[in-house]
Amino acid sequence: MTFKGGVHPPDRKELSAQRAIQTVAVPKQLSIMLSQHIGAICKPLVNKKDTVTAGQVIGNADAFVSAPVHSPVNGTVKDIALCSHPVLGRAEAIIIESNADNQPKHPCPNNFDVDFDPTYYSPDQIFEAVRKAGIVGMGGAGFPTSVKIKANPQSPITDIIINACECEPFITCDYRLMLEWTIQILAGIALISRALNCKNIYIGIEDNKPDAVATFKKAVESIPFANGMNVVAVKTKYPQGGERQLIKSILNKDVPTSGIPPMIGVLVSNVATCAAIAEAVVLNNPLTYRPVTVSGRGVKNPGNFYAPVGMAAGELIELAGGLTEDAVKVIMGGPMMGFAIADLSTPLTKTSGAITVLTPKDFPKRKETPCIRCGRCVAACPVNINPTKIAHAVKNNMLDVAKQYYMSACIECGCCSYSCPADIELTGYIKTGKILVARAKKLMPA
Ligand code: SF4
Ligand code: SF4
Secondary structure: OOOOOOEOOOOOHHHOOOOOEEEOOOOOEEEEEOOOOOOOOOEEOOOOOOEEOOOOEEEEOOOOOOOOEEOOOOEEEEEEEEEEEOOOEEEEEEEEEEOOOOOOOOOOOOOOOOOOOHHHOOHHHHHHHHHHOOOEOOOOOOOEHHHHOOOOOOOOOOEEEEEEOOOOOOOOHHHHHHHHOHHHHHHHHHHHHHHHOOOOEEEEEEOOOHHHHHHHHHHHHHOHHHOOOEEEEEOOOEOOOOHHHHHHHHHOOOOOOOOOHHHHOEEEEEHHHHHHHHHHHHHOOOOOEEEEEEEOOOEOOOEEEEEEOOOEHHHHHHHOOOEOOOOOEEEEOOOOOOEEEOOOOOEOOOOOOEEEEEOOOOOOOOOOOOOOOOOHHHHHOOOOOOHHHHHHHHHOOOHHHHHHOOHHHOOOOOHHHHHOOOOOOHHHHHHHHHHHHHHHOOOOOO
16 A cells, blocks of 8 residues: 655665764754744743753743753853754754863663663653653654653554655665664654553555665564564655655555544654654653764765754765765755755754755756646645645735645645646745745744
């Protein structure tokens, strides 16, 4: 079973797939965004010139749907100011200057044991640890994980799906994580299962990663706490890693158009998030570091890094050998769903799994031409909406019409733009429309 629509872009994963994850040295300066998640924006809890320690909460909000932010390093607050944000344009950040020395060594991941016992932790302890650690969906959604793993007897979760697809071209950090931190990921999955008292677990991995499928199959058979988890090889097709698409492929269930997976009893979590959950619950570590792929034909030496949140994109690009002479576009994220950035000081957030740099070979500059009504964008859309009608409405400032065409259901996968022979940036128009609606409702800064 698989979902309708979707596309098959060249995946270019060979550029970084064999590059093991390297932990980066502590940068001199970090910009910790106060908005890195869906929900209430954090307020700073520190002032300029304050001393901070690694793991200290530096921003928080009272709302249930939010996630605190922490300092990844020992250092001093240099400023609290507007910085370039990968999604919001500019947003407030706490800028920290790290101490030249006296930095704690970030605990090496994958120090989990096969006899790990998730029942040692109660569901409340797991929820509290995840909330305090500021964990959000690291696959890109940024929804606070504590909210997702809080058991609700009125609406129980019956199936847990672990999203290990990594369907975006170029990105390989989750793939490396699966090979290198297998036990830690499984420990995180077992903790989610314990928090929700749900034993139906499916780990969905695209079939273009046969070694990851084999590693997980072997692990769930041999590791006692992972026995009974199902490893499912799903078809390689973009956007297989979309929540709705993966639920359709694995459970053959549909999430209602304006609904979310828990409405049909399903929780979906990404593999990096599972690893962060294990680290938070067992080691009491907040989410301050994350795996990130820096790839594309526009960087000299693509690779995978374990980097502190707040590190500038430009510094990560330097670690990957720097830009090539023909680099033309830097994207925070992958080429399908990421956001182009013009400022290389834009910091990594908890949801940034990749920095992709494209060259004219990947990104031929073509001029938009009029729609020829071929319907390819409609056929490619995995959520069965009409991209051309929505884009047309946004272009003409008719946001009410765009809403009537279910603009909010768009998952911003980019399939419509990718398939359009007229080179209309359909996804761009739809993203703009959604931002304009959110700003009108004051859900996003202007
Ligand atoms: S309309 Fe949205 S969900 Fe549909 S193909 Fe375009 S970007 Fe993807
Ligand atoms: S794919 Fe492009 S040209 Fe074809 S209907 Fe959609 S917008 Fe028009």
